[in-house]
Amino acid sequence: MKQDTSGTRPAPTLEMVAALAGVSRATVSRVVNDVPSVDEDIAAKVRQAILAVNYTPNRAARSLASRKPNSITLIVPESTSKVFADPFFASVVQGVALYLAETDYTLNMVIASEAKPEKTRAFLLGGNVAGALVVSHHAGDRSWAHVSDHIPMVFAGRPLAEGGSYYVDVNNEAAAEGATRLLVKGGRTHIATIAGPQDMPPGVDRITGWRNALEASGLDDSLVEYGDFTLSSGAKAMRRLLERGKPIDGLFVANDQMAAGAYTVLQERGIRIPDDVAVVGFDDDSFATSVNPQLTTVHHPIIEMGKKMAEILVDLIEGKPTDRVTRIPTSLVIRDSAS
């Protein structure tokens, strides 16, 4: 284990493999790239030589010669990166990385500095990147419009202002409606919601779903308070909800973290879950199972989203026809807070 880092002997090249196998460079290249028109005997010999010298193609040379970049960039706006405490980002990355591992693309990451956006832009437009993925809490930021004219881009989540960009999302509205319907089916008639910020698409879509379910059943939809997706904001919203003095027997919360906040308030007042108030959350993150009773919630398949984003981007890069909008199905996870 040592610093011979400098003395490292150079990596084997195509040329070396070719010499060893007694064929031309071109033939080795064909074998490496699975071009069918190679005699199987020769191909076998080449493969053996590749193994013998432990050859790995040089990506830089490949990219240069083929005139196409082989890396995909994941962009995280600086402001989003500050909210890193939420596991969303990490899971998306995981999904993306998992998918790309099976392709020839390499995943690289940049934090887009809001201070000097041109830097990121130059990097993306410099011909070094085959496509980009954007994970932002302010999805669909118009600021990428110019970039997406030049390289394919896929966004995580529906942009607030839909502008024709490709994106992958869950159907927040339908999922929220389903979650609320569970409450209705459970016989709850005074169903409140703690909604998310209305400047984020999930915030608006989830409250819309809640409202749809109530309207369909002719129930009151005035019991709304807003939070900002944080635990403490959930607690505060719950407090405001209770202060209204109206009866509440069901609660749909726009994310699990706020639900956990609501729990603390409910429990400190001796309100039983689910007996007095049945609660349904959204996301199915670690908060859902760390509270007591465990939270019934909508499973948000974030890793799948990452995979799908990567898949779509690769299709786009390779010119395959692709739908602009992809919705990953969600599912309701029934635990103890509502059933």
Next chain:
Amino acid sequence: MKQDTSGTRPAPTLEMVAALAGVSRATVSRVVNDVPSVDEDIAAKVRQAILAVNYTPNRAARSLASRKPNSITLIVPESTSKVFADPFFASVVQGVALYLAETDYTLNMVIASEAKPEKTRAFLLGGNVAGALVVSHHAGDRSWAHVSDHIPMVFAGRPLAEGGSYYVDVNNEAAAEGATRLLVKGGRTHIATIAGPQDMPPGVDRITGWRNALEASGLDDSLVEYGDFTLSSGAKAMRRLLERGKPIDGLFVANDQMAAGAYTVLQERGIRIPDDVAVVGFDDDSFATSVNPQLTTVHHPIIEMGKKMAEILVDLIEGKPTDRVTRIPTSLVIRDSAS
């Protein structure tokens, strides 16, 4: 905003800039790379041409010609990636990305599949990567030994079996000792701990620090229960601690999440924090401020760790002499649960 992706005109090259500025390719290259021996008038003309055509160097060509890779890989073992719910990973990435943004290196990420480790290995050793960073919960995995013979590597956290690898860590032991000392100074004499798993370095170092502080003050160090860093394990450990029936007036918990778990148990039994039991946590993550009363804890500068890891790796790549072990200083954040 459209699919002219294919029809995209090629990116400007050095050659084009040279032609426009009326100099040779070599001179433009010098200007781009800040080689001092260029006449300032000429350099200015070149810079202007660069701006005019909006030139960005092609990284692949650069890497090829200079015979050195310009990307740094962040490796996340698959098993770690499953624990993605914890914000550690995301923050390290953030730190790394922030540092590398100021350099010429590009950050790429791989999830090391445990099923086929050769794939990752081949990628790393194929000459495509200048160095690697490993973020693992089982730090210092021996499996990287072979790789680190060939390319520089830096690990996050002290490896369990120290083997001469470079790593960045906080001084868990000293920090835990300091945290416990706060409790002692506060007049607490029956100080328990909820420790982490003893097969992870932070787990063992933090309990050692706690023990050191107690020994120095001649206090009882038998009040120990173990958790696995999750919220529910913290609650369970707290329960076991209380069941011992011995008095407890101070508590050091090896991470904030377990402390939050301990809170629930303490509070359901009507034990007041900090009046009856003063609590100090570790990490200063989102749990610390989302509990009530807010948690006094050790600030774990994860982003700084990421930055430092990247810095050290770059130094290593560039052959600068570097210390094997780097410890980032921690600080005690006094909030309401102990002071």
Next chain:
DNA sequence: GGACCTTGAGAGAGCGCTCTCTTGACAGTG
């Protein structure tokens, strides 16, 4: 048996850079 394909492999020209080497201009020296 010659014209015409087909098929498989080699030759060789780049891809956009870096970097060594060379050249040319000019100043300083005896």
Next chain:
DNA sequence: CACTGTCAAGAGAGCGCTCTCTCAAGGTCC
């Protein structure tokens, strides 16, 4: 004034690949 030294800029050879072209060897067909 020829000679050397210095320094800035150009020439040009690659880096490790891909990919088009070319060519040789064998069919096939009339």
